[in-house]
Amino acid sequence: MTPPPPTSKTYILYTYYQSTCANRVVIALHHKSLPFTHHYIDLRSAEHETAAFAALNPSRSLPVLVITDPTTGTETILTQSVAILEYLEEAHPD
Numbered sequence: 001m002t003p004p005p006p007t008s009k010t011y012i013l014y015t016y017y018q019s020t021c022a023n024r025v026v027i028a029l030h031h032k033s034l035p036f037t038h039h040y041i042d043l044r045s046a047e048h049e050t051a052a053f054a055a056l057n058p059s060r061s062l063p064v065l066v067i068t069d070p071t072t073g074t075e076t077i078l079t080q081s082v083a084i085l086e087y088l089e090e091a092h093p094d
């Protein structure tokens, strides 16, 4: 098994198994061998409509990628699957 590329950043992906938009980000993270944590948001029970989730993404949609850089303590929240894919390609080019 190929070891993951060095990255100091941690990734949390807010996702749901029936979300095709979130699944394209899952595919990209696996393709780039980037470790990440799934945080499931149950679309069928409208968990994405809760105030807690709206605080994370006011558009109340998946996916959301939370990027934490432990060296600076900064946390970046990205939404929109294509924007997330662009970020991953720029941060971790093949």
Ligand SMILES: N[C@@H](CCC(=O)N[C@@H](CS)C(=O)NCC(=O)O)C(=O)O
Binding pocket: 018, 019, 020, 021, 022, 043, 048, 060, 061, 062, 063, 079, 080, 081, 082
């Ligand atoms: N253009 C957005 C679309 C996001 C989107 O519509 N996500 C769906 C899941 S695939 C969602 O969260 N739907 C819940 C809703 O809109 O109520 C993207 O590509 O990320």
